[in-house]
Amino acid sequence: MSIIIRDNLKETYRDVYTAEALSALSALAHFNKRIKAVMATRLKRRTDRRQQHQRITFLDPESVIPGTSIRVQDARDGKFEGSPIPADLQRQWIQGTGPAAKPNAPVENSIRNVAYALLSGADGWMFDGEDALGQITTMSLDNQRNLKLAIHKDPVFLKAAEQVAAEMNRWAVSFLGREIITDWGNQLNFTTKIFRARGLHLDDRHIRDAEGTALAASIVDATLYVVNNYQALQQAGSSVVLYLPKIQTAEEAAVWNELLTALENHLGLETGTIKVYVLVEQLEATHQLMEIRAVLGKHFVGYNTGRWDYINSVSDAMAWDKTFINPNIEAITMTYGYMRNYEDRVRRAVNTPDLHGNFALWQGGMEPNIPVGSEAGVSASMQKAVAGAGREQREGASGKWVAHWKMVHIVRPVWAEIGAANQLGRAFPRLTYTQADADGLILIEPAPTDIRGARNLLSVALQYGNAFGQGMQAAALKPADFFGNDDILYLMEDMATGEIRLSILWEWLHKGATLTEDDPETGTKAGAVFSEELYRKLLDEEYEKLLKAASKDVYENSKTTTLPIALEIANVYILSEVKPPWFIDLLNINLNNLDLAVAKNRIGLYMNTLKTEGKRITENLDFAPTNPVAS
Template sequence: MTSKLEFQSGILEAYRDVLTPEVRHALEALAPLETRRRELMAARLVRRKQRAEAGARIGFLDPASLIPGTQLRVADARSGNFDGAVIPPDLTCQWIQGTGPATKPRADLRSGIRNVAYALLSGADGWMFDGEDALGQVDTMSLDNHRNLKLAIARDPLFLEVAEEVAGEMNQWARGFFGHPILDDWRRQLDFTTVLYRARGLHLDDRHLRLDGQGFSASIADLVLFVVNNAAALQAAGRSLALYLPKIQTAEEAAHWNALLLALEAHLGLPVGTIKVYVLVEQLEQCFQLMEIRAALAPHFVGFNTGRWDYINSVSDALAWDPAFVNPDISSIVMTYGYMRTYEDRVRRAVNTPDRNGRFALWQGGMEPNIPVGSEAGVAASMARAVAGAEREQREGASGKWVAHWKMVHIVRPVWEKAGQANQMGRTFPPLTYGPEDAAGLLRLEPAPRTIAGARDLLSVALQYGNAFLRGFQAAALKPADHFGNDDVLYLMEDMATGEIRLSILWEWLHKGATFSASDPATGMAAGDPFTAALFTRLLEEEYAKLRQAGNRDVHDDSKDTTLPVARAIVLAYVTSPVKAPWYVDLLNLNLGVTDLAEADRRITRFLETFREDGTRITANLDF
C-alpha cells in the first residue's frame, strides 16, 4: 500500500510559492522515514515509563555496543574514531547568534517580514530563524515563516524596501542608546549575518500535513521546506545550508536525523555533508551520549549549543519518579549551579575531543534573554549582568552565545571582539570520562532557596506564557505579575522552554511535597512547610486574578476571556495530574484556536486520560 501525504484544505493554493512541486516531491521522498520517527518517539515514552517503574536513573551506553541506527561502536565515538565535519568559513566565527522567528502572528507579508530585516541588519554573526520554540503555530504561521525567509534570502524587492525602512529605525534607536548609528551601509550589512534555521523537534507533528490520516513529522516538514526553498540562493551566495536540531534525546535519534539529511541530500543531488547542523543540548539523556551524537551525525555535525530552561526541564522530567530529587527556585538554577555546571563542562569537553582527522567542533553558549528596555537603572543593571554572563561563557570556552533580541547584539558582541579569536575550538580540557561520579554530577543538587515568591514566579510566567502561545506569540516579553509597572525589573524574551520548565518544577514541588526554605507572612507558610494542593490552588487563583486585572500592556485585554482561561485550565490540569505529562506544548498545541473553555477542558481531559491509560501522546492537529 502506498502512503498518502495529505495537505490541509486550501494550503496548496494559498502557499504555491512555499509548497512548490519540488518541495512536495522532496516531502514524498522522505515520507517513508516517518514510520521510524514514530517508533523512536514511542521508544522514548517506554524508556521514561520503565525508568519510573524501576526507579532507575539514566546511565552511559555500553562502550562495546553499536550506536543504534549506525555501524559505529560507542567506544569509537568516544575516542573520536570517526570522520567529523569540516567547519565551513561562514560558521567558523559565530560570536553572537540571534534567535527568533521570521514572522509575527496573523501578520500581513510586509509587517511579518520586518522580523527578518531586523535580524539580518542586527550585526549578529548568525541568526537562527526559529521554526520551533519561538515560532507561533496559530493559523498558517509556520508557512508564513518559511515564505518570509525565502523572500528575504532571495532578496525580493519587497524585502529590500522593508529592510531600508528598518535600517532607519534601528539607527534612530542606536543614536539614543549608544549615541551613534549602528548601520553605515544597510545593503552590505544584509550579507554579513549567516542564516540558520531551527527545525521543529521529532516529538512534534506538523499542523498542515498528515500521512495516512495520522500526524506527520514537523521535523521533515521544516527540513524540506527550508533546504529545498533556499538551497540554490544560499549556495549561489557562497553560504552554508545550516540547521539547528532541537530536543534530541539519544544518539539513536541523532542517527535518524542523519538519515533524513542523507535522504534529502541524495534526493537533491547534493554532496554528502552539504547540510550542516548544530545540535541543541537540552535533554539530560543527551549528556550521557554527547560523543555518540556527534559521531552519529557526522559528516553534518558542526557544534553543540547549551541552553538553560529546556535542559532543566528535561532533568526535572527524567527524575519525576524520584521523591529525593527536588529543584529549588528557578532563579537559583543558573549555569554554575550543581548539575548545570557538570552539563556545560561535558559539552565543552565533547566539542574539544578531536576526531581521527584532528577536527574539533563548535560550542555556542546559551541564551541572553534580556531586552534593554526599562528604567535607566534597570537597563544598566541588566546589561551589566548580560555582559558578565557573556564574559563567563567566553572564559569557559564558548565560541559565542545567543541573544533573544536584536538590540542585545552590539551590547554583548564586544566581549568576543575583545578576545579576538574566531572560535575556541581545540582548547584543552580534560577528556570525557564515564564513571559513576560523572553520572552523579549530572544530577547534583546544591542547597538553594525554595520560596513562595519562587512559586508565584513559576505560576505567573507559566500562565502568561500559555496565554501568549495560544495567541500565537511563542516568543514573548514576560515578567512575573508582581513586577508589572516596575521598570527597574526588565521583561525577558521567553519561548516555549519557559513554560515547560515552570510547569515541570510546579508538578515536582506538588507531588514530592517540596518544603519551603523561608517563611512567608502573606500566606502564613513557615520554613519547612510543604507545597500542598491547597496552597497551589490558592496561588493559582491569586496569580490568575492579577493577570485578569493587569493592563493591556502586560496581558492583552482581548485574551482575558478567551485564551487566558484556557491557559489556566491547562496549568491546573498539568500540575495536579498524578501522572506527569512529558510536554506542556502538547496541551497548548491541542488547544490552538480554541476559546471555548468547555471544549478546551474536553481536549485536556482526553489527552491526560489517553496518556495515563497507554502512554500515548495526542499530537496530531485535531482541527485538520
C-alpha cells in the first residue's frame, strides 16, 4: 500500500477506511507530488508579487493553459465541452452550509448536524470538510462517517432525524407560526447532498504517502466521500457533487480535473459523473474564470461567490501595495468597489455558453445571520437578509447560501416567489480582459476606518482562533462589546471570516491606515495613523474583555488553554513584516495542543521556515518524521 495511516485509525474507522477506499487512496497517492509542485508554484508567485511589486494580470490569450492542451482564447470563447446541469441541481434556490460532525461528541449526537441539514428544506446542503469543519482529534473522519451513515440511511441516523424533526417543528411553530416538516422520512429525500473537500493547500492530518510526506487533504477528502457514497447516491437518483475551494489558477483546476477523472476511472465511472462547483474565493481566479471552467470540462456545473475568502485573497495579493488599504470589514459588502466587479465577472462567466450551448450555475454568497436575539434585533437582521437575497436574485444568481438551517424558510421565499428554477442563459455581456477590468478587481472606495472597526476585527479574530482550537471551525460570534446585547445578533463565522480580520489589521498596521473618525474613548482623532502602540493598546483591552466574559461567550476552560494560543497567533500574524499566507496554517500546527510554550515554538518554526526557506509547514506535527515536511 502506498499510504501510511497513523496510530490505529485504520481499525477504529474501518467503516470509512474501507478496502475500496484504501485501494482508491493508494491509486491516487501519486497525485501528491503534483499537488505539492503546484502549491510551491503558487507560493513563489506570491513571493514574487511581494518582492517585485507585481499585480495579478490576465493570461496571454494565445498561450496554452498549463497542464492542458487548451488555448486560453478558446476557453474564453466557450470552445470546450462542458456539462448539462443534472436534474437535482437545476433548482438550488438555497444551499445550506455546515459540517456533518461535532467536536468530541458520540455519533448519536454528532450526526444530528446532518439531520438538521437534510430536514431544513434547503434545496442543497454543502457538508463542509474545510472552513467550517473542526479538525481536532479525528473530526475529519467523524464527518465522513456521519455522511456515510446518513446517505445510506442507517438506523442510527434515522433515529436522530426523527427526534430532530420534532425539535425543528417546535421552533418553527414558535417563530413562523407553522410546522415546516410534515413527513420527516420523505423530507430527507428533498435536499441534494454536496460535499466540500479541503483545498489543495492543506494536508491531511492522518495519512502520509509511502515517502512519509503528508498526503494532500484534497485527495483524501474527495476519495473517501466519493468511494463511500457514490453507489448509494446514484441508487437514490442523486448526483455526486463536490465544492472545490481555494483554486487560484486554471492550472490548479486542471490538477483537480485529472484527480477526479482518475478517481472515476478507478471506480469504473463515466468521466463527468462527479459534478463540481468552484468557490471563486481568490483574486487570481477572477482573472481566469473561463479558463477554470474549460479545464474542469464535464465536471463543472457552477460557481459560488464567497465574500469572506475573496476579501482576504485581494488583501493578500495586494499586501505589497501601500496604497491598497481595506476599510472596516462591515463596509466591504458585495456592492463595494472590487467586490461588485468580482461578482459581475462571475455572472458573465457562467452565462457564456460552451460548445454545446451549456450554461453554468451561479450560487450567490453567504447569509451569516441567525434568527436568535431580541425581537427588534432579529427583525432588523432578517429584513437585511431578505433584502440581500433579493439583490442577488435580481443580479442573476440562481440561489444563495445560508449558514444555519433556521434561515432556510426565511430566505428561500425570495426565489420561490419568482418561481424560475434558475437563471441559466440570462443575457450578460461576455467577459473582457482590459486594464480597466483588472483595475476594477482591486478598486478601493472611501469607507470608514475607525477604532470601533479595529475593536471588532480584533475581538472576533481572537474569539475565532479560540473556537478553532476548541474544535469549532464554525462558531456564532460577535464583538465582546456586544455580549449581552440581544439587539446585536451573533453571526456564523468560519475560517475565512477569522482570517480576513487579521489580514485587514495587518494592512492597517503595516501600511499606516488613516483613521476616519474621532474616538473619545482612546482620544484618537480623525486623521491619526493606526500605529503599533494603538494596536497593542486595543489588543490588551479586547483580550481582557474576553477573559472577563461569561462562559456563554468564552468557555471558561479555554481562557487558560486555547485562548492564550489564539492571542499569540494573532499577535505574531499582525506584527510580522512578512505576512503569513494562511491563518489556518498557524492554527493547524497547534491543533490538540494546549501548551502555550509549545505553541510559541511551533509558531516560531513556521515563521522562520517561511522567511528563510519560502515554505509553509502544512503537516500534522504530531504525526511527523524527524524533520518537518514543508510545502
